[in-house]
Amino acid sequence: MSILTIAWSMCTAASFMLALLHLLLWFKDRRAYIYLLSVMMAVSAGAGALTELALMHATSVDAYRKLIQWENLFVYTLLLPMVWFVRGRLPSARLWLAILISILWTLAILVNWLSPYSLIFTEIRTLKQMPTFWGEWFTLAEGPANPWVHLSNLASVLIVMYVLDAAIRSWRAGDRRQASLVGGSVATFIVLGGIHAPLVDAGVVETPYMVSFAFLAIVLALSYELVSDAVLASRYAIEIRASEARWRSLLTDVQLAVIGVDPESKINYANPFVERLTGYRSGDLIGSPLASLIPKTDRAELAERLVAAAQTGPRPHSRWNLICASGERRSLAWSNVRLNDANGKYAGLLSIGEDITDRLAAERNLQRTRRELERLGRANVLGELVSALAHELNQPLAAILSNAQAARRFIGSGSPDLVQLREILDDIVRDDKRAGEVIQRLRLMLCKRNPKREQFDLRDSIQETLAIAGAELEAQGISVKQEFAQGLPQILADQVEIQQILMNLLVNAMRAVSASPVEQRELRILARSHGADALLISIDDSGPGISADVLPHLFEPFFTTRSQGLGMGLSICRRIVEAHGGCIWGENTEVGARFSFTLPLAAPEERHG
Numbered sequence: 001m002s003i004l005t006i007a008w009s010m011c012t013a014a015s016f017m018l019a020l021l022h023l024l025l026w027f028k029d030r031r032a033y034i035y036l037l038s039v040m041m042a043v044s045a046g047a048g049a050l051t052e053l054a055l056m057h058a059t060s061v062d063a064y065r066k067l068i069q070w071e072n073l074f075v076y077t078l079l080l081p082m083v084w085f086v087r088g089r090l091p092s093a094r095l096w097l098a099i100l101i102s103i104l105w106t107l108a109i110l111v112n113w114l115s116p117y118s119l120i121f122t123e124i125r126t127l128k129q130m131p132t133f134w135g136e137w138f139t140l141a142e143g144p145a146n147p148w149v150h151l152s153n154l155a156s157v158l159i160v161m162y163v164l165d166a167a168i169r170s171w172r173a174g175d176r177r178q179a180s181l182v183g184g185s186v187a188t189f190i191v192l193g194g195i196h197a198p199l200v201d202a203g204v205v206e207t208p209y210m211v212s213f214a215f216l217a218i219v220l221a222l223s224y225e226l227v228s229d230a231v232l233a234s235r236y237a238i239e240i241r242a243s244e245a246r247w248r249s250l251l252t253d254v255q256l257a258v259i260g261v262d263p264e265s266k267i268n269y270a271n272p273f274v275e276r277l278t279g280y281r282s283g284d285l286i287g288s289p290l291a292s293l294i295p296k297t298d299r300a301e302l303a304e305r306l307v308a309a310a311q312t313g314p315r316p317h318s319r320w321n322l323i324c325a326s327g328e329r330r331s332l333a334w335s336n337v338r339l340n341d342a343n344g345k346y347a348g349l350l351s352i353g354e355d356i357t358d359r360l361a362a363e364r365n366l367q368r369t370r371r372e373l374e375r376l377g378r379a380n381v382l383g384e385l386v387s388a389l390a391h392e393l394n395q396p397l398a399a400i401l402s403n404a405q406a407a408r409r410f411i412g413s414g415s416p417d418l419v420q421l422r423e424i425l426d427d428i429v430r431d432d433k434r435a436g437e438v439i440q441r442l443r444l445m446l447c448k449r450n451p452k453r454e455q456f457d458l459r460d461s462i463q464e465t466l467a468i469a470g471a472e473l474e475a476q477g478i479s480v481k482q483e484f485a486q487g488l489p490q491i492l493a494d495q496v497e498i499q500q501i502l503m504n505l506l507v508n509a510m511r512a513v514s515a516s517p518v519e520q521r522e523l524r525i526l527a528r529s530h531g532a533d534a535l536l537i538s539i540d541d542s543g544p545g546i547s548a549d550v551l552p553h554l555f556e557p558f559f560t561t562r563s564q565g566l567g568m569g570l571s572i573c574r575r576i577v578e579a580h581g582g583c584i585w586g587e588n589t590e591v592g593a594r595f596s597f598t599l600p601l602a603a604p605e606e607r608h609g
């Protein structure tokens with residue numbers, strides 16, 4: 001059995017098998033011309049191998065001459081597609097080199113057919129029989145070399161440069177797999193085939209031609225690539241199936257409506273949530289216009305939006321109502337994306353919608369409740385103010401009444417003491433003014449939120465308040481001690497309101513001590529700094545003190561322990577103090593009760609600003 005025949009036949013079979021595989025691939029994907037180039041290369045290599053085998057067994061110069069011409073032709077039909085194959089796989093390959101190599105080889109092959117003894121020889125003088133190292137004989141020709149053979153030799157050198165350059169550039173660009181596979185295999189083929197064959201031509205190496213064997217490097221590389229692609233494709237297929245299953249279950253379970261529309265604005269996808277929400281089956285929805293799902297009144301606007309979406313893309317967020325099969329209307333907040341086909345052309349829209357019907361209803365309820373609360377709050381404040389007004393007016397009106405009655409008695413006595421009468425009338429005037437001020441103050445409280453701020457001396461205000469209550473204090477035999485710290489700064493506050501607090505606390509204290517024996521009726525008013533930026537004012541009395549069950553409710557509106565009381569005095573005091581940024585509290589002392597409040601030296605907005 002001839003080993004040479006077996007080896008070269010196997011080489012032919014391998015090449016033809018590769019050609020067949022790539023031909024099949026090309027049938028599957030006609031646009032992939034690169035498969036055709038592989039087919040041409042592999043067919044040429046197979047045909048070349050058969051020619052090489054025939055050369056080995058050639059017995060006449062004439063046969064050898066023709067066979068070597070065919071061998072060169074097959075080398076040409078192998079190399080030419082190979083050059084363009086490299087460019088297809090490694091786009092960084094230089095075009096001008098590919099063209100130059102193609103021209104050189106085309107010239108060489110013309111010379112090959114025009115010279116009687118091929119591109120290699122000018123003449124074949126003899127055929128000699130050479131033994132292989134295992135003792136098999138093969139034929140080699142002897143004769144002077146054809147100088148045109150340098151054309152193909154030069155082309156071979158250029159191909160090596162062309163491939164290595166393209167491989168290096170692709171490697172650097174990051175395409176390492178193609179660079180090593182294509183670059184490595186083609187370079188190996190050229191080095192083996194392109195160096196070995198000229199050496200045989202020149203008689204330096206005495207072996208059969210082995211161009212087709214060198215091509216096995218490419219067969220191996222391309223087969224490896226095919227297998228890798230197949231393995232990769234099956235792995236991708238598994239991943240795609242898994243990913244599809246994930247998306248499908250997501251689209252099935254998600255509590256969001258997902259609707260796809262085609263460029264004609266017809267529904268081409270609706271997930272199960274849409275079916276559950278609208279009551280339509282997906283089969284009925286698909287193919288029907290999107291507009292059929294929305295209320296008639298919105299359809300014109302939808303049509304406009306869809307036209308705009310096709311031209312410039314949809315609005316990322318929108319809100320549309322859907323009409324369900326039952327006629328119910330659901331509000332949805334949509335996120336929209338434009339879909340493009342492989343060529344970047346508009347292929348429709350995908351919209352994902354959240355059903356916000358219940359949320360909107362809840363928001364409406366909340367707003368209604370809030371409005372009601374506000375109304376209630378206003379009513380409360382009004383009620384409080386009315387009570388406060390009654391409370392505040394009570395005192396001056398009572399005083400006016402008793403003074404007026406006293407004046408009538410004086411007049412009725414026949415010889416009225418005019419001096420006393422004048423005093424009574426003065427008191428009436430003063431009380432009347434106070435009542436007027438109260439009304440004015442409460443009106444201001446009602447109209448504006450911020451009290452009026454002015455600088456004044458607190459000591460003056462306290463003394464003025466004491467002067468107003470002076471007659472009453474005297475009548476009840478109540479002594480008042482005043483303790484003012486040295487150099488108290490002026491405060492910035494609403495003077496009328498502060499006096500209102502002082503008066504309330506003073507009246508409460510007077511009432512508290514009224515139950516005590518006259519010699520124990522004692523009040524103490526104290527004013528001092530409280531920290532760096534506030535004043536503290538407290539009014540102590542020697543009354544019964546505040547019982548433990550009253551203490552927590554002192555400042556609550558309408559809380560009172562007195563039968564005639566309204567329970568508004570302290571609550572108004574707290575409101576005023578807090579509006580000024582201070583605080584107020586009541587406590588027991590060893591001898592009675594103490595009510596204290598603080599006032600910041602600057603207005604709250606000034607302190608914060």
Ligand code: ADP
Nearest residue numbers: 508509512560561562565566567568569570593
């Ligand atoms: P009113 O004076 O109409 O009762 P207030 O708001 O002024 O309402 O006071 C609420 C309650 O606080 C009073 O009913 C009383 O029980 C208690 N109170 C106020 N001041 C004193 C005080 N100096 N000593 C003891 N209890 C007081």
